[in-house]
Amino acid sequence: MRQSLHAVTLVVPDYDAAISFCTQTLSFTLEQDIDLGDGKRWVRVAPPNAPEGSLLLAKATDVDQNKAIGNQTGGRVGFFLATDDFQRDHAAMTAAGVTFEETPRREPYGTVAVWRDPFGNRWDLIEFS
Incomplete structure (x- = not known):
């Protein structure tokens, strides 16, 4: 059996701002942008030349989702x-304007x-050893 992680949802305040950041600042590829009606879209981006794995950009639609923007993993x-x-x-x-919280460091894994x-x-930018 073969499985893979296709996408992970990233809750964002605005589809177009998130697409712009991902494609222009990070050079990700816009894989899909499908209008689902009622202001909802299926928007998927991925790193360039990535064989698997992508982000599903999901616009927050209620108070709880808006609270999760930027804190989906509890600050981790x-x-x-x-x-x-x-x-x-x-x-x-x-x-490109990305702000790093720290200077690069070496860890046993990279x-x-x-x-x-x-x-x-x-996020971590990481090069594995």
């Missing part, structure tokens, strides 16, 4: 962007630095 790092060249991507992301998206979610 919830998203891990793996790279094959940490220095290249760290420099590109910094130049090189990592924590950053936040414009919605407040914490």
